[in-house]
Amino acid sequence: MVKSWDIDLRIPLRFGLIAGLIALMESVIGIVTLSWERSLVANVVTMGQVLLFAPAIVIASMAAKQANQDKKLVSLLYGLVTGFLTAIPLIILIAMATAFDLRQFMPNVSPALIELLTFGRSPVAGSLILLGVTSLMGLLAAAFDFLPKFIQRPLLMGLIVTLTIGIFSEILSNRLRDLVSVDFSRAIFEGKALKTIIAAGLFAFVAVLNFLWNQFQEPIRGAFGSLPPRLTRVLRVLVILVLIALGLLIPTIAGTYLSEVINNVGIFVLMGLGLNIVVGFAGLLDLGYVAFFAIGAYSMAVFTTEGPLGVSNMSFWAAIPFCIVIAAFAGIVLGVPVLRMRGDYLAIVTLGFGEIIRILALSDLLKPYIGGAQGVLKIPKPTIINFFAVIRDFFVNLFRGLPLPKAPFETIDLIKPEQFYYIVLAGCALAWFVSWRLGESRLGRQWMAVREDEDVAEAVGIKLVSTKLLAFAVGAAFSGLSGAFFASKLTSIFPHSFKLDISINVLCLIIIGGIGSLPGVVVGSIILVGMPELLREFKEYRLLMYGILLVVMMLARPEGFIPSAVKRREMLTADEQMQASAETESAAGD
Amino acid sequence: MRSRLANIDFIGVFLWVIRAAIIVAVVWGTTATILNNTYTTRQWTDFLVFGVAQGSMYALIAIGYTLVYGVLFMINFAHGEFFMSGIFTATVFLALPMDNAGWLDRNPLLGLLIIAVVSMVISVVIAVVTERIAYRHLRTAPRLVPLITAIGASFFWQNLYRGLLGGEQKPFPQLEVLTGTIPMLGTEIQKVHIVVIIVTIIMLIGLNFFIIRTKTGKAIRSVAEDKEVAALMGIDVDRTITITFITGAAMAGIAGVLYAMVYRQVHFFMGFIPGIKAFTAAVLGGIGSIPGAAIGGLFLGMFESVGPSLFLKGLGIPAFNQLKDVIAFTMLVLVLIFRPQGILGEPLAEKKA
Structure with a gap:
């Protein structure tokens, strides 16, 4: 009887255990406690509740799907058992925390956590409620699957x-x-x-x-x-115009705080576009990318600062080309020694470079030039000519017969994030355009050939040395520009802003977005930089999230959320390709 | 004329210039330091002994890199976290409570043994979980995919531990038995360094026996040689790879205990720098070779300990000890550029390079 039902209790057992461990992990690292009070919908659900019960729901639904499709009762059972088992590790935690003082070992297993896990009841009653709740959720998750x-x-x-x-x-x-x-x-x-x-x-x-x-x-x-093609073209231009208008209006809509966040996102978009050229186009995994960011930032700092470390009193605008050129040069200098390396060795060497640059910036050796641990202070914000005032004066004076405005014109300092936004936007737009054109150029195709197979690329006459060095140089230039913006935005920089985390962060965002894909960089930056900035209280868990994202993406979706067209084709499985070719064949046959 | 110019290998020239510059700097610095008699012989011996102790730890960690690289051709970036997880857990849950109860001072040897075993077990568990969940499905993936996964795993464990056991430094209890010095080699050598060196030697001999003499060791070697043929010979490749991870992680677990005994503090980020350095050691010795990992570790440890005082000081660099890590990283870069096969390695086949 039971056999014909095809019940395999090992399935919900395994899923339940996984869900339970995830819920347990969330609890003991403190994120549940931290987000428990943060309500999402007033008096209905808080973020902590979502985090705590999401594993039960999601994984129970996955377990239920393992059951045979027409055996609805079995899938309900799977859901129920999975939900039930999710609570078990949590209950063990409650029991242990009640018996011993776990807090001395694990600072986040606080009385507050136990209180919220037991819903403020006694440990036994609370555990039973928890068990009931997760079981019910598992059951509901399984039932949800019955809906069309x-x-x-x-x-x-x-x-x-x-x-x-x-x-x-x-x-x-x-x-x-x-x-x-x-x-x-x-x-x-x-x-x-x-x-x-x-x-x-x-x-x-x-x-x-x-x-x-x-x-x-x-x-x-x-x-x-x-629609007639002409109309679609007009529509497309309209859409682009609307997008540009929106892009220009963002600071007004977003306000100071959000503009600041968007600026940070923009700085990472810029870096992401650069690393996208190195990793995405040319296939050179660079883990020391933060080095060029640091070089750009320090160049900007030293060239423009009003403090004692300044070597010149250049303006922001005059310093920008120097920052880009110096970073690109650094890209070539660090690129030459690693030209003959490939794959993972390259990754480790560049990681070494990144750390060397940071330690040097921190050391007393370079302190007289770039300030050591005290960093560089008093970096001015960019200044632009106040075009509105100049044009207004021009016409006003023209009518009144007064002398026309002459240089030096009236200027404004771009102090507020809303104003700085336009600089970041311009930088990103430039980098986007350059990446887009390069990606479709002869050089871009050479990069991709090198990425796919160096030996073949060399055999068909691509000069590996110059192709690779150009990838390093362009990538570094973008990063240097980004660093220059960063320095000017913060007005002071310190070596600890240039840790390995940044390289990993940028790598993550292009992987999440889809290696080689330009919109992917923007989406990746919004997800990985923008969201954490908005959820500042969870800052501590940011890198944990990155780690999970990297592993999960590599296992589940190595091509990223918005894969580039080439990757999308590559990642099609053999089956799908066969299917596709079969379809074309049958179409041709018709 | 033009064609002759074009034939010059500019990259090669550039690399030779780097080589020459480094050799000149090292020789210059060394001569200056020695001529100035900056340090006494005894100080030099101290540096050297500390270097050997430090290098022993690198060697133990490097074994894990080398073993995994040998069988999977993958840089297990998360190996530093295997090292950290064992001793961090053992310190928080065992060493500190035992010390607070005063039990550790009364039974130091037994206590340390328990800590070492627990540390090894935890490291092994973390390694097996990582291998099972993150790496196993990626055996046939393009080579950058496992590396990125390993970086993700590394960040995951680090920050999981940070949330779990706290972000601050934890002290490792100071043991009466391990403090103090013993007169030896015309100088006073710290007991803890002697312990580190002896334990490392024992572990390395044990490992050598395991790899050379046992059947499992043979299986590991054959899988490293050729997975498909090994599978045809009836070796369970998945199981052997897991055992490889276990062996490496066990070594890392022990290295963690030694590290904690020497530096007497643990925290969640402690695995990163030793991990990179141990990888350097593995590459230095010739990745894939176990004696290479040991020799590379020792060499790196000594170089790092003696180097700053030997030639950086001679070059007149202020606060030269800050640049200790730069030496290790520079060495990594130089070895990978100039001799990627390492000291003991044979020239790598294309697929390994």
Whole structure:
């Protein structure tokens, strides 16, 4: 009887254990406690609850999918058992924390954690409740799978969007208060969370929208496809214009704090675009990329600072070309010795270079020039000519017959992040354009040939030396520009800003976005730099997240979220390729 | 004329210039230091002994890199975390409570033995989990993929430990038995250094026996030679790779205990620098070769300990000890550039280089 049901209890056992360990890990490293009070939807759900129960839900759903499709009861059972087992490690933790003082070993296993795990009850009652809750969640997750796909997707989408907006409630409510009115902000947000009714409305709205999109996606696409080509071109230009206008308006919409965050994202986009050339195009894994960032930043600092370390009183603009050239030169100098290395040795050597540069910056040896641990202070912000005032004066004086404005013109300092944004934007746009054109140029194709197979590339007449050195130089130049912006933005720099973390961070963001893909760099930066900046209280867990992301991406989706076209083709499995070719053949046959 | 100019290997010339510059700097610095009689013979012996002790630890950690590289051709970037995890856990959960209870001072040897065993076990567990979850599925992936995964794993363990056991430095208890010095070689040598050296020698002999004499060791060697043929000969390749990780991690676990005894503090980031240096040692000795890892470790340790005082001081560099890590990294870079096969290695086949 049981046999015909095909129950294999080892499946939920394994999944439940994994889910339980994840939940346990989240609890003992303290992230659950930290985020428990941060509510997403007022009085309904907090971030800590989501974090604690997400493993039970997600993994129970995965376990339920392992069951035979028409055996609904079995999949419910799998879900239930997985959910049940998720609670077991947590209950063991509760028991141990009640019996011993675990806090002396693990600082994050605090009474507060135990209290929230037991819902404020006694350990036994709390454990039972926890067991019930996770089991129920496992069961529901399994049951969710019974819904037809066209209902599942909108529901998931609605949930994700609502929770994401919930996470950023505080910032959004602040912005709404400034942009619209206090009352409007109060109408939507309560404290630092979405109001329940608004959240429900948002959820319904997104779900319906997603539902409609899924239903009518094909006809809409078809309609667009059948438009006359001239019209589509006009539409495309319009879209681009709107995007540019939006890009220019961002600081006004975003306000000071968000602009600062966006500037940081931009600095990483710039670096990401550079590393994308080195790693993504040319396939040279560089783990010491922060070295060029540091070189750019220190060049900017030393050339422009008003402090005692300054070698000249250049302006920001005059120093920029020097920073780029010095960084590119450094890229070549560090590139020459490693030309003959490939793969992982190259990675380790460049990592060594990065550390050497940082230690040198920190040492007393270079202290007289770049300040050692005290860093360089008093770096001026960029200044631009106040074009509005100059043009206004020009016309006013023209009409009044007064002498026209002459150099030196009136200038403004770009002190506020909202103003600095335009510089970062210009830098990113330039880097984007250069990467895009280079990627499609002869040189870009040479890089890709070197990436795929050095020996073959050499055999077809590509000069490895100059091709590789150009990749290093261009990548380093972008990074140097980024460093120059960084120095000017912060007005003071210290060696500890240039740790290995930055190299890893940049590497992560291009991998997450999709190696070799330009939009991927932007998306990766937003996810890996922007989000953590907005969630400052979880700063400690940022690198942990990076580690998990790197491993998971490599295992599950090595081509990244927005893969470049080439990679997408490469990553197709042999099956899919066969299928595709079979389809073309049959199409040709018809 | 033009064609002759084009034939000059500019890269080769550049590399020769680097070589010459480094040799000149080292010789210059060394001569200056020796002529000035900056240090007494006894100080030199101290540097050397410390270098040997330091190098022993590098050697033990380097074994893990070399073994894994031998079988998988992969730089296990997370190996430094295997080293850290064992001793960090053992210190927080065992050494400190035992010390607080006063038990450790009464039974130092037994206590240290327990700590060492626990440290090894934890390192091994972490290694096996990492291999099973992160590396096993990537055996056939392009070579950068496992490296990036290993970097991710390294960051994961570091920061997991940071959240788990706290981000601050923890003291490792000071043991009565290990403090003080013994007169030897015309100088006073710290007891702890002697212990480190002896333990390392024992571990290396044991490892050698394991690799050369036992069947499992033979399996590891054959998998390193050729996985497919080994599988055809009836060797369970997956199991052998796991055993390789276990062996390396066990060595790292012991190295962790020695490290804690010498420096008497542990924290979550302690694996990074020794990890990179041990990798340097492995490359220096010739990656893939076990005696190479031992020799490379010793050499690097001594060089790092003697080097700053020997030639950096002679060059008149202020606060030269800050540049200790630069020496190790420079050495890594130089070895990889000029002699990637290392001291003992044979020229690497294309697939390994």
